[in-house]
Amino acid sequence: MNKLNWNSASYQLSQQGNAYVIVTLIGVSGSTPRNSGTKMVVSNEQCFDTIGGGHLEHAAIKHAHLMLQQGVSTRNNAQHIEHFQLGSNLGQCCGGTATVLFESFAAAKVNIMLFGAGHVAQALMPMLSALPCQITWVDSRESQFPENQAAFQHTRFVVSDSPENEVDSMPANSYYIVMTHNHQMDFDISQAVLRRGDFTYLGLIASETKWRRFQQRYKHRDIDQTAVERMHCPIGLPNVQGKLPMEVAVSVAAQIIHIYQNENVKTTHNKTTFVAECFDKKNTGSQQGVPLKVIKQLGSIDL
Numbered sequence: 001m002n003k004l005n006w007n008s009a010s011y012q013l014s015q016q017g018n019a020y021v022i023v024t025l026i027g028v029s030g031s032t033p034r035n036s037g038t039k040m041v042v043s044n045e046q047c048f049d050t051i052g053g054g055h056l057e058h059a060a061i062k063h064a065h066l067m068l069q070q071g072v073s074t075r076n077n078a079q080h081i082e083h084f085q086l087g088s089n090l091g092q093c094c095g096g097t098a099t100v101l102f103e104s105f106a107a108a109k110v111n112i113m114l115f116g117a118g119h120v121a122q123a124l125m126p127m128l129s130a131l132p133c134q135i136t137w138v139d140s141r142e143s144q145f146p147e148n149q150a151a152f153q154h155t156r157f158v159v160s161d162s163p164e165n166e167v168d169s170m171p172a173n174s175y176y177i178v179m180t181h182n183h184q185m186d187f188d189i190s191q192a193v194l195r196r197g198d199f200t201y202l203g204l205i206a207s208e209t210k211w212r213r214f215q216q217r218y219k220h221r222d223i224d225q226t227a228v229e230r231m232h233c234p235i236g237l238p239n240v241q242g243k244l245p246m247e248v249a250v251s252v253a254a255q256i257i258h259i260y261q262n263e264n265v266k267t268t269h270n271k272t273t274f275v276a277e278c279f280d281k282k283n284t285g286s287q288q289g290v291p292l293k294v295i296k297q298l299g300s301i302d303l
């Protein structure tokens with residue numbers, strides 16, 4: 001059991017882009033190890049805090065791991081309720097009843113592939129690696145990568161003479177940043193991303209002349225024009241201007257943050273708020289938390 005409490009653990013795991021499940025006792029009756037409202041956090045590798053130990057906690061951890069392994073969180077953050085009879089089902093002598101809420105939070109859904117390790121990329125990477133993202137940094141020149149690679153969190157370094165071939169290794173809805181030292185390489189990479197067509201973001205660093213030429217070449221290669229129109233070129237937010245490497249890097253980072261935050265807002269608006277509604281129900285008797293008869297009406301719910 002890790003020494004971090006559940007609140008600190010959930011914050012740390014979120015910052016690191018790791019998946020986790022918050023386990024909460026939301027309704028207890030009879031004799032139980034802990035009171036309603038007690039929480040713990042379960043990740044793939046560790047557990048934080050406790051809901052009382054014993055078979056109840058063992059069963060809860062097992063269920064949380066099953067949710068993580070089955071990828072429940074990949075269908076947006078999921079909420080799930082389970083009922084446990086401590087005596088008949090779990091063999092605990094206290095013999096009460098516990099209702100447990102499992103809230104599964106997804107691993108980082110923002111997958112970024114950055115092509116190029118020049119001045120702008122060097123300024124950009126410290127910002128990207130501090131975000132809850134999984135990053136693949138690609139360049140044909142190994143010497144361009146920083147020596148202290150361990151300082152870049154959740155980042156994979158790839159050296160490739162044909163970086164456009166790395167595009168196929170990315171999951172759908174990825175973010176691509178193209179800023180290599182070679183115009184032909186930039187074209188080949190951007191063309192590979194456009195042909196896939198399933199990107200959330202494709203940013204290309206280019207002058208107006210370079211961008212016009214690329215657009216003409218895309219047409220000659222029969223690239224879908226709607227995909228080209230989704231590209232960000234010039235790269236970065238238009239209201240964050242400047243040509244210094246750090247100025248461009250800040251603009252690009254801000255644009256990516258803006259896009260993935262908008263994606264998160266869409267997800268949040270689609271989530272069901274049934275748990276909050278449960279807590280608004282009047283609490284009666286000696287039972288702690290949500291009335292058991294209300295929870296039983298819900299049954300086992302997987303949103």
